Amino acid sequence: MTQTPLNIGVLGAGRVGTAVARQAVRAGHTVTIATGKPAADIRLLTEVIVPGATAVDREDLRSADVIVLAVPLHKYQSVDTSVLRDKVVIDTMNYWAPVDGFMDEFEAGTSTSEVIADFLGAARVVKTLNHIGYGDLEVDSYPAGDPHRRALAVASDDAEAKSLVSAFIDSLGYDPVDAGPLAAGKAFENGTEIFNGRHGAARMQELLSECSRVLCNA
Template sequence: MTSTIGIIGSGNIGSALARAFTVAGHSVVIANSRGPASLAPLVTELGERATAGTVEQAAQAGELVVVTIPLGAVASIPSQWLDGRIVIDTNNYYPTRDGQIAELDDESLTTAEYVARHFAGATVVKAFNHIPALAIADHAQPAGTPDRRALMVYGDDAAAVERVSALVDQIGFDAIKGGGLADSWRIQRDTPGYGPRFTATELAIKLAEARRYRDL
């Protein structure tokens, strides 16, 4: 199944996902902070399945919308634009970039819960936060490839998790359902599973090793 996917953020991850989604046959509407004109070179490179839009247009392009911007900027996106959408949250917390966020500093919220609290009318699914942008193309392999890279998917809505897992699989990775948004701390920044290439078996070991109350 192909669909139109909105992408808010056209940086490392946004452009890598736009490439992967269009190669898989989806259409994308991609946006950034500087406006559609700044995206002309990227959409030319991506081809006819890609369109540049405003953030509002990307938010309303289809049922799936990737939000992939510095976490500190998430609260600046009007949340009602995402009402009723499945928001794919790729974001990680880097205080030096994002500023201090008290609920993340004391780990009373996961980053995904923080994003979901803002987009209260959307269904948030955490995905693509623990793979470096370049690896989205470099590590992709067809379904059934032995020792394929695995990526975690977390969410509180089973149907939305299923939908995003299918997308993860379609663009080249085994999708592992990790539980709800509250469980996604196991793959946040600086946890054992964060970053390197791991198969599903290896990733399960890394998740088990994760510790919640770490030094930031």
């Protein structure tokens, strides 16, 4: 890894949280992982599934440089917002009514991450990692410059947070592509060509531009 190692906190020890945590450990970052339960409850799981990461209580994530939020979207209101206050938070979550149930706030046409940012209040929300399957994250990773390298879109209203997260995405083995503000995250939500596909950086840029002209009305 060429980037500076970061302290990465992961909230949610399910499919996505553990896959991101494993890839982050592999990239040389210091990784802590928590759920809503005490650290002891996920210590064994962490040792076995994410060797190199440390299970912590959720309050201990506050010392992380970046916190990856990987809980089911329908549970977002149960997240302890005090842990995420003023933190750079990667929102990996997606809305899918058959799984999450019908939720009015996610049917209104805004990006789901705007709803999450409103809920979290002071957090510096960055949307990315939602549009890659958890099973792909580790196997689709390539070094910078490799022609097979896949791109991941990154959206945020906070330029500094977006830059930090983009460096993190690069360290995981993906080309970060700036998607613009959080509202533009609609371009890579469930049902879009970006969400359903595997794209290099040039094609990702094209798809994001098409979206900003058509879908996002920007």
